[in-house]
Amino acid sequence: MQPLRHRFHPAAPEPMSTATDQQLLPLVRKLRSLTHLSARDEEAILRLPAFPRLFRAGQDLVSEGDRPTQCWLILQGWVQRYKLLGGGKRQISAFHVAGDMADLPSLHMPVMDHNLGAVTDVTATSIPHEALRELLERHPHLHAPFWRDTLVDAAIFREWVANVGRRPAYQRLAHLFCELYLKQAAVGLAQDHRCPMPMTQMDLADATGLTSVHINRTLRDMRRDKLIELRSRMLVIPDWARLVEAAEFNPTYLQLDARLAA
Amino acid sequence: MQPLRHRFHPAAPEPMSTATDQQLLPLVRKLRSLTHLSARDEEAILRLPAFPRLFRAGQDLVSEGDRPTQCWLILQGWVQRYKLLGGGKRQISAFHVAGDMADLPSLHMPVMDHNLGAVTDVTATSIPHEALRELLERHPHLHAPFWRDTLVDAAIFREWVANVGRRPAYQRLAHLFCELYLKQAAVGLAQDHRCPMPMTQMDLADATGLTSVHINRTLRDMRRDKLIELRSRMLVIPDWARLVEAAEFNPTYLQLDARLAA
DNA sequence: CGGATTCTTGAAGATTTTCAATGGGGGTGG
């Protein structure tokens, strides 16, 4: 459906047998940022069975109608959550990066009502539902961070409703850039107000409810105003405060450490 | 901020001491629709402490910035979830009805990033976080229905992103009506393709990302096409199949019983 | 190096907004 784009070239995943213990580290880091984890919890998580796999840009990890029996933990690359609508229209409702388990909801939502697609080449590792359920049964307090993770995603959806529903194009794009910079900074994938931004203008259009033509013109305006630089799939933000102001961005909904949003 | 609208006049709530056991029945019914509940679970839920209260139309149950120590279970009336944006703009991201615990996420999200406001007069009963946490600790498998409930809400947010982002006004409104009819039918508040629809055209505008003027004109067109009747805060759907078609409505995301969507 | 995808720009057109003014309805108070 989508053309292939091979922007990142992650090393081929290690065979599972040799490095399982290291694979799930991004998950531990993510959960740590959501609650306190005991050493015993961390061990249990790291011992989850995990089956790494490479997806090429444009491929779907999970598709609408699927009834998954596993969740994908993203280790490298970008994933987008999207719906296909009538007349060939598409709406993206989220972007996910390393450390995210974008289809965690499938644990309690049997049938997928949308797709998860690879924006770039993606390395992900699958964890059987069964193993996750067993983990939660043995460590019931782990419900908190997992549940909370899905709640933060829900808070982001709400913000996107407001973004798409009520902000004009310029502000809408600015807001998306603020969010995606912070989301990456929170897990160490961005700093110094520069970060990867690998999606095409068509992807940006489908995430903001605009057309790629209008995204193009809006990006031109934002560059003219020295609000952003964007080339070679890298975003640079010369003046964070000014971008935040232009976006009317309030990071509360991301539930981050206060330090990050400074 | 919002004008008061007193459309429904629910009976004054019973004093807590006399009827606590009955109060929480809507919650049990809701959870039953999400998983199997044992008799023991149901008892435990019904014994949760609950403090009923009446909100007048236009009042907020919870406001942005709050750090709730309790959740509100709606017993009667309509609640909307909304954000206030710059320039006096507003975006509604959800509507909730009897049986919903709209602020359940506050259990794991300390600070509110949006408001919950009463669309009509609302009867709700508050349940302390502490009591809910204790319940979940003693009955760990109750995590499933509660978590699942917040996941269905998240699925609805995603659909709203698509609705607001990619559908034209006519289809967008039609889609909202389909969703709200089914949402009410699922808990016995609607049948025979007619249901309450108590929000103003301004509310509908803020839910769909349009202006009230355009909502007005779009409603006129929908009435002209005999797609809906809407007066005295009641919606009538003369031909459900035709409305579904006009909306390109696919109920999968609501995770309902198959029967209901027929 | 070649083909395909993505980016860019112009011009015309559609949808939706804004501004403004009138009419209607229900709740409150006299």
Place this chain on the structure above:
DNA sequence: CCACCCCCATTGAAAATCTTCAAGAATCCG
């Protein structure tokens, strides 16, 4: 019980934002 008043609904006309269509340039990838 009636009248008033405020909100809400309705409609017209003009304007803005964004889309569509189309074509050429740049970039990426194999």
